[in-house]
Amino acid sequence: MKKRIAIIGAWISGLTLANRLNSTFEVVVLEKSRGIGDRLATRQAEPFAFDHGTQFFTARDKKFTQFITPYLRSGIVQEWIGKVVTLEVNKKTTNRLWFEPHYVACPGMNNLCKKMADGINIRLNCEVAPLSFKDSKSWHLVDKNGESLGEFDLVISTVPPVQTCKLFNTFLPENTSISNSKFLACFTMMFGFHKKWDKTWIGAKVHNSPIEWIAVNSSKPGRNDNHTALVVHSSNTWAEEHVNDDLQQTEIFLRRELNKILNIELSFPDYFSLHRWRYALLSKSHDDKTRNTPYFDTNLNLACVGDWGSRSRIEDAWIDANELADKILM
Ligand SMILES: Cc1cc2nc3c(=O)[nH]c(=O)nc-3n(C[C@H](O)[C@H](O)[C@H](O)COP(=O)(O)OP(=O)(O)OC[C@H]3O[C@@H](n4cnc5c(N)ncnc54)[C@H](O)[C@@H]3O)c2cc1C
Numbered sequence: 001m002k003k004r005i006a007i008i009g010a011w012i013s014g015l016t017l018a019n020r021l022n023s024t025f026e027v028v029v030l031e032k033s034r035g036i037g038d039r040l041a042t043r044q045a046e047p048f049a050f051d052h053g054t055q056f057f058t059a060r061d062k063k064f065t066q067f068i069t070p071y072l073r074s075g076i077v078q079e080w081i082g083k084v085v086t087l088e089v090n091k092k093t094t095n096r097l098w099f100e101p102h103y104v105a106c107p108g109m110n111n112l113c114k115k116m117a118d119g120i121n122i123r124l125n126c127e128v129a130p131l132s133f134k135d136s137k138s139w140h141l142v143d144k145n146g147e148s149l150g151e152f153d154l155v156i157s158t159v160p161p162v163q164t165c166k167l168f169n170t171f172l173p174e175n176t177s178i179s180n181s182k183f184l185a186c187f188t189m190m191f192g193f194h195k196k197w198d199k200t201w202i203g204a205k206v207h208n209s210p211i212e213w214i215a216v217n218s219s220k221p222g223r224n225d226n227h228t229a230l231v232v233h234s235s236n237t238w239a240e241e242h243v244n245d246d247l248q249q250t251e252i253f254l255r256r257e258l259n260k261i262l263n264i265e266l267s268f269p270d271y272f273s274l275h276r277w278r279y280a281l282l283s284k285s286h287d288d289k290t291r292n293t294p295y296f297d298t299n300l301n302l303a304c305v306g307d308w309g310s311r312s313r314i315e316d317a318w319i320d321a322n323e324l325a326d327k328i329l330m
Pocket residue numbers: 008009010011012013014030031032033037038039040052053054055056057058126127128129158159160163167186188233277279280281305306307311312313314315317
């Protein structure tokens with residue numbers, strides 16, 4: 001009989017693992033959301049669509065490049081090309097060079113994971129409760145309502161560190177690299193306008209502002225560019241300081257800050273939404289090159305992996321998930 005593995009989280013880390021382990025083990029992916037995507041999500045609000053988490057991804061690693069090649073051939077992944085600028089209040093707009101290809105999934109960011117989910121046994125709407133019981137052989141998982149999810153020989157968490165620590169509870173030793181990882185928040189504003197985007201740039205990095213990034217989402221390949229869909233990220237430092245603030249006040253403040261930067265009428269969008277990411281990106285200085293290997297306890301049969309190992313990037317999450325899969329398959 002094949003060993004049973006539960007993978008918690010159906011996004012890039014979880015699905016990468018599931019694809020690697022599926023033929024050797026009986027794999028079940030347990031995902032709390034009703035769809036696949038999460039931080040690589042796409043918000044549909046016809047006729048607008050917003051990739052309100054991950055904006056794009058790079059492919060610096062040879063194996064990751066090989067992984068995306070078939071998706072590039074089929075058009076599910078495409079390069080996002082256009083002018084990117086740097087903006088700052090009262091300063092001249094300057095061009096910003098992208099020195100490597102920036103890829104997006106089409107028609108929305110979540111489509112890559114949807115394709116990766118083909119042939120995988122995934123249970124959606126299934127929030128796993130903190131682990132509490134293991135007999136000599138297996139883990140007994142239950143969902144947040146106490147319903148049994150079955151018995152598993154190995155449990156792998158791919159959810160962000162704070163949530164993994166809650167899930168693994170006292171079974172995770174103190175002072176592991178995962179328990180020491182800190183994730184920062186981010187606020188995302190989504191604006192939709194029933195008119196074409198009329199500026200020459202498609203993305204803007206913002207300096208010295210609580211706003212950090214503006215993307216013309218409708219300019220990405222495979223999107224509807226007869227309308228304008230803007231995705232605006234706050235800076236992570238600002239968001240972390242204000243993560244528990246009243247959302248209405250946050251919206252008023254961030255919209256006012258955006259108005260100072262963008263010289264366009266933003267007061268009456270045809271669509272608006274604000275999203276709060278409590279755990280968006282790993283807190284790490286740019287020159288910190290440390291890399292934490294995935295956690296794998298072969299005595300307890302527990303493992304965790306995600307984008308806390310090196311950087312919060314799709315490519316790094318994929319690399320680390322493969323490293324854990326190699327160890328499990330060894
Ligand atoms: C605002 C923002 C912007 C970003 N921009 C970029 C970018 O431009 N480029 C880039 O490369 N990366 C970017 N990232 C980072 C990128 O999104 C992550 O590195 C990547 O999504 C990590 O994938 P993951 O599978 O490790 O984790 P996640 O995407 O967090 O997946 C974990 C999954 O576990 C599920 N889950 C959580 N708890 C439970 C539970 N108890 N039971 C069951 N399921 C559970 C969640 O619903 C989720 O689907 C960005 C992230 C954010 C938030």
